[in-house]
Amino acid sequence: MVLFIAALGLSVVIGFIKTTWRYGNYVISDDHERIYIEKGVGNFISFSIPKHRVQAIIVEQTILKRMLGLASIKLISAGGFEEENQETSSLYPFMPKQEAYRVLHLILPDYRIEEHMKRFPLKVLWLKLLHPYYLTILSVIGLWIFQPGWLWIAAIVFVVSVLLRILDYWFxxxxxxxxxxxxxxxxxxxxxxxxxxxxxxxxxxxxxxxxxxxxxxxxxxxxxxxxxxxxxxxxxxxxxxxxxxxxxxxxxxxxxxxxxxx
Structure with a gap:
C-alpha cells in the first residue's frame, strides 16, 4: 500500500512538471486575422493560426476535468500553423469550462457552444448493446487457452464493455x-x-x-x-x-x- 501511494504521488509530481514545462506561461491573443499562442517554460513555443483556416473546434473533457469543471479546446485547421506539430491545434489546454466558452466566443464569434442538445431515443442504446462484444470474445478464448481458472475476468470485461456503451449513449x-x-x-x-x-x-x-x-x-x-x-x-x-x-x-x-x- 505504501509503495502504491508513493508511486501515485510520484506520477502526480511528474505529470505536474510535464504540464508546467509544456504549458507554463501560456498566453493567447488575437487580432482581426490571426490567433497568437505562446507557451512553455523550458521549451518556449510561439505560433499563430489564421482564423479563416479554422474548420472546426473540439471541446474535450475527461472524467477528472468534468469533476473539476475544466475543459480543453482544440482547433481543426486546414494548414496554416506556423509550427508543424499536432499539438499546436490546442487553443486552451485546460481552463474553467464557462470561461473557455466565453473567451472562445470573443476570439471566434461564429463558434458558439450550445449546452442543450438533442438526445437520441432509447432504441439507439438497445442497438449499441446488440453489437458484438469482440473484446469479451477474445478474452474468453485467450483465458480458456492459457488460464482457464481466470475465466471470471471475461465477465468483468463484458460488464465494463456494457457500461462503456451505456455511457457512450448517455453522453x-x-x-x-x-x-x-x-x-x-x-x-x-x-x-x-x-x-x-x-x-x-x-x-x-x-x-x-x-x-x-x-x-x-x-x-x-x-x-x-x-x-x-x-x-x-x-x-x-x-x-x-x-x-x-x-x-x-x-x-x-x-x-x-x-x-x-x-
Missing amino acids: TSYLREGNTVQIRKGGLTNETFVTHRERIQQITVKHTWIQRRFGVATLLFTNKAKPTHDTKIYGVSKEEAGTFFTWYQKNPTYRVRLEKMR
Whole structure:
C-alpha cells in the first residue's frame, strides 16, 4: 500500500512538471486575422493560426476535468500553423469550462457552444448493446487457452464493455441549427465537435441491415485538415439523415456518399 501511494504521488509530481514545462506561461491573443499562442517554460513555443483556416473546434473533457469543471479546446485547421506539430491545434489546454466558452466566443464569434442538445431515443442504446462484444470474445478464448481458472475476468470485461456503451449513449447528443452542426459523444472522455456547413468537405451516410430495421443511420463528416478529420455520429434517425442530405446540398461544393452495408 505504501509503495502504491508513493508511486501515485510520484506520477502526480511528474505529470505536474510535464504540464508546467509544456504549458507554463501560456498566453493567447488575437487580432482581426490571426490567433497568437505562446507557451512553455523550458521549451518556449510561439505560433499563430489564421482564423479563416479554422474548420472546426473540439471541446474535450475527461472524467477528472468534468469533476473539476475544466475543459480543453482544440482547433481543426486546414494548414496554416506556423509550427508543424499536432499539438499546436490546442487553443486552451485546460481552463474553467464557462470561461473557455466565453473567451472562445470573443476570439471566434461564429463558434458558439450550445449546452442543450438533442438526445437520441432509447432504441439507439438497445442497438449499441446488440453489437458484438469482440473484446469479451477474445478474452474468453485467450483465458480458456492459457488460464482457464481466470475465466471470471471475461465477465468483468463484458460488464465494463456494457457500461462503456451505456455511457457512450448517455453522453451522445446532436444539434443542427442554421449552418452549424454540433456533436457531443464519448463516455470516459467527453468530446464536443462544432463545425459549419461550408467547412464540411464531404458527408457519408451509412446504414447496416440492423440499422435499417431500427430506422437509424450513421453520419460521417469530413473536414479539411492535415490529415483530414473525420467525425462520426451513430444513431441519427433516417428522417434526420434525409434532412441533413438536403441541408448539405445547399453547400455549393458539396460531396455526398451513400453506403448500404450488409
